[in-house]
Amino acid sequence: MDILNAIVVLLNFVIIPATAYGAQLALGALGVTLIYGILRFSNFAHGDTMAFGTMIVILCTWGLQAAGVTLGPLPTALLALPVGIALTALLLMGTDRAVYRFYRRQKAKPVVYVIASLGVMFIMNGIVRFIIGVDDQRFDDGERFLISVRRFRDLTGLEEGLGIRTSQAITVVVALIAMVALFWFLNRTRTGKSMRAFSDNEDLALLSGINPERVVMITWLIVAALATTAGTLYGLDKAFKPFTYFQLLLPIFAAAIVGGLGNPVGAILGGFLIAFSEVGVTYAFRKVVGYLGPEGWEPAGMMQLLSTDYKFAVSFTILLIVLLFRPTGIMKGKTI
């Protein structure tokens, strides 16, 4: 029995990576849930919006690196993030002007928007691949580790090491700031409240003098910020590849639906739930069990429920279970 080492292994391979991944999913799901609450459709272009934002951040980071500008121990991408957000906001507002506004004028049913967003998705997908290519891109720089495995071992004298990557720490901190800011905005400011009112009852919002076009614009602005931030953090933590971002759509939607579509708290909960299940189910628990069991009882198998190749099956399964037994999600959804 060696509980301390078991905990360290678990932290190092499951809890810390899943927390970072969960924070990224939560930010993505927040964007999806905002659009669902206010524009009333599921935006299938969200993954590619994230890819577009991240692409801008990467290009900007490369430019800064070439000019010799860095943030020291922090990744330069953080400096490029505002540019990415601004350009993504422009893209989203342009899309709204060119595509969604027409349907709003027609008072189209939400399902029409869903299909339109599918088209937007393919276009964004194409733009991103056209500009930056389909390959993996790395753009992280600065200090790689907050605590490296070796330093942790030297410090504690434990057999197992615990590493915290800078990108993971930054992910959690940035996500936390973004979430607090979003909730403050939605619950305390006049504009934020008007967005909630619009989400709750569009007609009554109109009768109260709330301008729908303004609400929609602000929503796209916030979504651009959330999507770009989520995409950049994911890219820093792992790597940027347009196809991976397209695939991220599934866990993000699973998170938003599991949490309760339209409910921001639900989106965050859902993000972490999906991330922890994905990492937990695909992690080989052999070492942890070995430390917890009596001496010499280390299992021969990997103690892995599912190969990492099947990680998407996890979000799918959770999605199915939730839709079957609690279709409204953990937190009752539908309004923000």
Added chain:
Amino acid sequence: MTDNPYQTDRGNKDVSITNPKGVGTITAVPGTDRPMATDTAFLIGDSMTGGYGNGPDILHDCTIAVNPGEIAVIVGPNGAGKSTAMKAVFGMLSLRQGSVRLDGEDITTLSPQARVAKGMGFVPQTGNIFTSMTVEENLEMGAFIRRDDIRKTMEQVFALFPILRDKRRQAAGELSGGQRQQVAVGRALMTKPKLLMLDEPTAGVSPIVMDELFDRIIEVARTGIPILMVEQNARQALEIADRGYVLVQGRNAHTGTGKELLADPQVRRSFLGG
């Protein structure tokens, strides 16, 4: 109701991709071909003829008017076009004939939102509160177009509906039917409207609550705000009405003060049940 292909409901049932809640239905409606001016009042929907979208006419030459300090009540049998008449006054109907004038100004071509900005307060029959928001936030949203200090108006609303003060941190959707109606009326009062329009304010509340709501409505009218109201409970509504309109099949069937209509044998027989 519509032949717009974007509005067909096909494939729109999956709430995991589409959100049916609170979708907007109000469409701005352009003016009429034939403006009419047969009478004057503070608010008047003059000789209105029209229906929803391109559908058949529901209103036929229908006139509704109200002056300051008055309560005007629209009553009539089911399907008489009571709510439709009110919606026409509020610009939610396409009129083929008639005009709507507020304080002498022709507002026929204005959208419903623009009419709110002009000082018309409207309380719809359903969906008249923000259920997920607190009572206080509901009132705040009511005053969205105002840029000045709204606290005084909120105090006035709380003075009118004391129960709302106690419940102001509670989500409006958790309140009882009567309390919800109070929130709805309070929300409309927050704009400091020149005129209040109520679409069946007592629908679905108990008789005791109904009496109380009528009392409050009279109190609002006493502050000088004219009230135009559609009511299902004809007898009670006519008792407090300065003007009564009995609509039958979208036409003005009887018009007069509430007392006159209550005394009119024809109205009594055909419509109030003896």
